[in-house]
Amino acid sequence: MKIKYISKTKHALTVLGITVVLCFSYLSCGKTVDSKQEEKEGKKPRVALIMKSLANEFFKTMEEGARQHHKEYSSKYDLIVEGIKDELDINRQVQLVETMIGQKVDAIVIAPADSKALVPVCKRALKAGIIVINIDNRLDVDVIKQNEIQIPFVGPDNRKGAKAVGLYLAERLQPGDPVAIINGVPTAYNAIQRRLGFLDAIKEKELNLVADENGDWEMSKANKVVSALMTEKPDIKGIFCANDSMALGAISALKTGNFMDKVKVVGFDNISAANELVQRGELLATADQHADQLAVYGIEYALECLKTGKVPEDKETPVDLVIKK
Amino acid sequence: MKISIINFLKEQVGLIVALLFLMFFFSIKSQYFFTYSTFITIINQVPHILLLSTGLSVVLIVGGIDLSVGSVLGLSGAVLGILLTKGCSLPLSIFMCFIVGILCGLINGFVITQWRIPAFIVTLGMLEAGRGLTYLFTNSITQYLGSKLDIIAEPNLVGIRFPLLLSVFVVLFIHFLMIYTPWGRHCFAIGAKEETAHLSGINVRKVLLSVYILSGFLASLAGLLHCARLSSSDPNAGIGYELSAIAAAVIGGNSLSGGKGSIIGTMLGVIIIATLEVGLVQISVPEPWKRVITGMVIILAVIIDTYRGRIKIFRKNG
Numbered sequence: 001m002k003i004k005y006i007s008k009t010k011h012a013l014t015v016l017g018i019t020v021v022l023c024f025s026y027l028s029c030g031k032t033v034d035s036k037q038e039e040k041e042g043k044k045p046r047v048a049l050i051m052k053s054l055a056n057e058f059f060k061t062m063e064e065g066a067r068q069h070h071k072e073y074s075s076k077y078d079l080i081v082e083g084i085k086d087e088l089d090i091n092r093q094v095q096l097v098e099t100m101i102g103q104k105v106d107a108i109v110i111a112p113a114d115s116k117a118l119v120p121v122c123k124r125a126l127k128a129g130i131i132v133i134n135i136d137n138r139l140d141v142d143v144i145k146q147n148e149i150q151i152p153f154v155g156p157d158n159r160k161g162a163k164a165v166g167l168y169l170a171e172r173l174q175p176g177d178p179v180a181i182i183n184g185v186p187t188a189y190n191a192i193q194r195r196l197g198f199l200d201a202i203k204e205k206e207l208n209l210v211a212d213e214n215g216d217w218e219m220s221k222a223n224k225v226v227s228a229l230m231t232e233k234p235d236i237k238g239i240f241c242a243n244d245s246m247a248l249g250a251i252s253a254l255k256t257g258n259f260m261d262k263v264k265v266v267g268f269d270n271i272s273a274a275n276e277l278v279q280r281g282e283l284l285a286t287a288d289q290h291a292d293q294l295a296v297y298g299i300e301y302a303l304e305c306l307k308t309g310k311v312p313e314d315k316e317t318p319v320d321l322v323i324k325k
Numbered sequence: 326m327k328i329s330i331i332n333f334l335k336e337q338v339g340l341i342v343a344l345l346f347l348m349f350f351f352s353i354k355s356q357y358f359f360t361y362s363t364f365i366t367i368i369n370q371v372p373h374i375l376l377l378s379t380g381l382s383v384v385l386i387v388g389g390i391d392l393s394v395g396s397v398l399g400l401s402g403a404v405l406g407i408l409l410t411k412g413c414s415l416p417l418s419i420f421m422c423f424i425v426g427i428l429c430g431l432i433n434g435f436v437i438t439q440w441r442i443p444a445f446i447v448t449l450g451m452l453e454a455g456r457g458l459t460y461l462f463t464n465s466i467t468q469y470l471g472s473k474l475d476i477i478a479e480p481n482l483v484g485i486r487f488p489l490l491l492s493v494f495v496v497l498f499i500h501f502l503m504i505y506t507p508w509g510r511h512c513f514a515i516g517a518k519e520e521t522a523h524l525s526g527i528n529v530r531k532v533l534l535s536v537y538i539l540s541g542f543l544a545s546l547a548g549l550l551h552c553a554r555l556s557s558s559d560p561n562a563g564i565g566y567e568l569s570a571i572a573a574a575v576i577g578g579n580s581l582s583g584g585k586g587s588i589i590g591t592m593l594g595v596i597i598i599a600t601l602e603v604g605l606v607q608i609s610v611p612e613p614w615k616r617v618i619t620g621m622v623i624i625l626a627v628i629i630d631t632y633r634g635r636i637k638i639f640r641k642n643g
Contacts, residue, residue: 088561102366116469120556
């Protein structure tokens with residue numbers, strides 16, 4: 001009996017030991033160099049970049065752009081990048097901001113997962129003397145007013161961008177042609193702005209909007225929605241998708257249903273997969289808001305603000321139409 | 326009392342050591358970790374998940390499972406948010422929020438006991454239905470509540486907020502219920518072997534029903550605290566929380582097969598996960614690695630727990 005238990009505990013200990021060693025080896029070789037450097041060099045401002053889902057290529061590109069920028073200017077500031085596991089995980093993002101307040105960073109550049117629910121915690125950050133810059137998804141203007149705070153937004157005009165893409169599609173259709181919009185998460189400012197932009201284009205070219213559906217920014221959801229839509233309304237001529245992931249989902253649904261040559265699709269964001277489809281002619285157009293620079297604009301603004309001590313105004317960054325070369 | 330404290334330490338020694346180890350480790354790695362503000366950050370992040378895991382632990386102890394806690398949190402929070410924005414008074418809105426939670430628990434418990442359907446399936450159904458109703462009620466739009474719930478979120482004692490005090494109080498209360506009342510004993514008995522419990526005269530159905538109602542109620546309380554924390558009612562609140570709650574309960578030494586577990590253990594489990602989350606952010610581990618490490622810690626905790634159990638048997642037999 002005794003021997004059996006000893007051997008089992010030994011076994012358990014071995015597993016335990018290996019896991020701990022693995023943890024340690026990773027942690028010690030990964031990030032310690034950075035943090036030690038930080039300690040040595042002392043008083044550089046620390047900027048926290050808090051993003052949405054890092055599994056989404058768009059935010060990944062933003063992150064890489066920011067890291068690249070940090071590499072070039074590493075003597076000027078320290079960068080902490082954090083993201084959440086999916087775009088709905090608002091509570092986790094609030095936790096991240098709180099953690100950053102606890103760490104006493106100098107500035108927070110945030111792409112909020114929800115335009116209202118993140119305002120209170122940003123207010124807490126401001127109260128703690130941290131500069132907060134809003135990028136990507138604009139915080140709700142009314143809620144900000146109610147809280148009597150000022151958070152500058154640095155980013156593209158999504159409505160303008162969506163209108164440009166929308167017009168490009170609309171010009172290739174006849175007035176009165178039935179079209180559909182696939183929206184992002186309906187609470188998100190970007191989703192609302194892009195929808196308005198598409199609507200502007202649809203109105204201007206007098207198209208007939210027959211479906212205004214929600215795809216939650218996600219490929220699989222958009223795929224399902226478009227599949228269902230095409231069985232219901234097979235005469236649809238154009239689909240406006242509020243981001244490229246959903247455009248990819250829409251295109252695969254159209255391919256499965258053999259609608260590819262009848263329906264034109266546009267997206268937004270210019271992720272690499274979508275860019276490829278644009279060049280192949282499967283996706284009509286998308287908009288490039290220079291994802292790799294979006295976070296950088298925010299960081300540069302935060303640094304400028306730290307230097308001057310003034311609260312900057314909102315700043316518009318460019319959006320370009322991407323079509324087949 | 327002295328003996329019970331020693332017993333308690335003995336029971337939870339694995340978890341406490343693990344927690345101390347984590348704190349020590351992060352303190353070495355980050356100059357910001359071992360500070361008052363980090364401590365406050367960590368403990369103020371746990372109230373809602375603490376309540377969910379507590380309810381879930383009781384469910385696990387009777388040998389059931391409740392996958393719907395996250396959705397019930399979302400649904401009750403949504404009802405609260407809508408009533409408040411429609412201009413209902415705060416007490417009435419909170420009351421309705423609790424009613425929603427209790428109702429969900431009641432439905433879960435009733436279906437499970439009445440038709441003897443596995444809890445896993447019933448609560449999985451409730452998870453879906455609850456989320457659907459949440460989207461229906463809110464139109465999938467976040468309701469901003471402004472300062473309406475500040476009365477719950479704001480008051481604090483040297484930085485420790487009211488939600489935390491409330492949830493710790495609830496945890497202790499339920500811990501005592503489990504240990505010192507017949508109801509608590511019945512829960513353990515049912516979890517160990519339902520048939521035996523039934524034959525020894527325990528009204529199994531009634532106890533099970535009460536356990537699911539308790540879990541639903543705690544989920545709605547968590548919903549209230551979640552809304553207060555965000556100053557808004559978010560239709561996506563609580564997605565995936567059932568898994569975090571299960572993870573915390575399992576780290577805390579609750580067995581998924583029932584009959585064994587401790588509410589205080591669950592609380593330590595919650596704190597361990599929260600410490601890990603904040604600590605990993607502070608030493609800036611990339612997001613994917615955080616999930617790998619958290620996963621390993623969950624497995625590790627269960628290994629340690631089994632290992633501790635074996636030592637005990639070893640001592641008794643040897």
